[in-house]
Amino acid sequence: MSTTTPRRDRAKQAKPATTQTLKPATPGTSQTASGRHSQRWLAWIFLAPTILGMGLFTLVPIVASVVLAFFRWDIISAPTFVGFDNFAEVVQDPTVRVSFLNTIVFVIVAVAFQLGLALALAVMVQEKMPAWLRTFFRSAFFFPLILSAASVSIFMRYLFNEQFGVVNWFLSFAGIPAVPWLTTPGGSAAVVILVYVWQNFGFSFLLFIGGLASIPAETYEAASLDGATGWRKHTYVTLPLLSPTTLLASVMAIISALQVFDQPYVLTRGGPGDSTRTAVMVIFESAFQRLEFGQASAIGVILTLIIMAITAAQFRLSKRFVFYQ
């Protein structure tokens, strides 16, 4: 905001004749020290609700969460300091381990699927086509994003029902016998991934559409003059020029997939066994079902560290592989 000062000086210099006559009429307006003073006051008043609210409901809880990870506390009795015990227990707990492993597998499969699908659809939509068709496809792929993950999981649970589900009904025409979707570990994991990607690919799709639109047409003209067609055009022009968008889309997709909760909670409650239990489900269960708030915080701290590490790693990688114009 250093730019405002010269601008004000300019305003003063611009009309030297009028200021002389105006000055007595408007003494001490915002140009002066008292003006800057009142700006500062207004700034703090305007910031107060946001800053206080964030301090209370985000910053204090972050600190509290880290502190709590070193205590054993069930809310009822007084908390006791246990050092790194919570971390040690959590790391050895088979349920926690399986849940983190599930989450990592889920993130890899779901994000690859989501980005691949979104990119393919975005490229197909952005090439020449009637405008109304393009609008229709864009709206259709965007639509699932406005629904609640809980509601989506409710109706998807019926669609994937083994006996009367619509999915198995369609598969029966291809001669595939009824798939036990929600009663086997593999089936449940597949459903959670499919339902998650179904709802979220539209977001990556929108990012890719924006990225594709920003690739200048001249680049394609130059490429086709050089004889690039079809696939080669995409591998040599689209993909490299799209890499900043791809990085952004993958960071956002990975971070949100790491926090998956609603879909597995409603679809499978983490089962059968622990096959679809995720990291956030374990936080939820150890805090609000087993009342082990210290352990829940320890798991939360580990999850946050993983999220931060992945974000940092991706931006590192980007320096090597992302092509900026």
Next chain:
Amino acid sequence: MTTTTERVSTRTPAVPARTRRKPNWNLVLRVVLLMIAAVLTLGPVMWTLSTSLRSPSESFKLPPSFFPWNPDFTSYTQVFKQLDIVILVLNSALVTGLIAVGQMVTAAMAGYAFANLKFRGRGALFSIVLATMMVPVQVTIVPVFMLIRGMGLSDTLLALILPAIPTAFGTFLMRQYFLGLPADLAEAASIDGASPWRTFRSVYAPLAVPGMAIVGILAFNFHWNEFFRPLIMTISERNFTLPLGLVSLQGNLGTGSISVVLAGVVLSMIPALVVFIFGQRALQDGLTAGSGK
């Protein structure tokens, strides 16, 4: 986003000099593939709608229904009997509405301060606000739960509303929005002798309404659909929000009356649908905001 569409339209004539000569098989193939994707995307929603309009005893029978040819509204009357859906809708509306209004007001104020007002520590403070966006709700939920309990607000709607009002993303959006408005306006206002407050009130606040609408629509869409926080913060059913109520209804009814549960799901979709129809552009712009730079 308006600039995006302009760029699209200027680009399109340039690409397909090649495709125009041959019969356009490229376009046909693409449209067929995209249609399959669109059917798979919209199909489950069509099934939900038309199954909610079958009678409860018919609802699980195959073949499935994808178009409500003979709508039967029994499930809709049933869902009102099975579930205190009026309370759920009121709770959801109250929670979502107050969060949206609260976010619009506080984000506009904070965004304006970060964009147009001078004070010491502005850059550092803004970085802190941005950094809080990286912390997932699930990680802070335990201390927030304790805090709410300490404030005597556990199992109230305020427990859902208050922590959701301060918004880092909304503040970021509004700051960008104010930075996009011409700075000459402030200059002109201060030459006319307007105080910083007058400048905001009479010049910038009216211009900020479209930006605030984006913040409001995003907040509405997110919190209307929210499941995790209500699951933790509310205990008694009279404080449930819609998604929570519907999930517990599905649990209570098992697989007996699909159509009743689906009627509830369809009812819960209506406000989101209204937002989709009237605010799709704003939603898309808001969701992808920040990806530009």
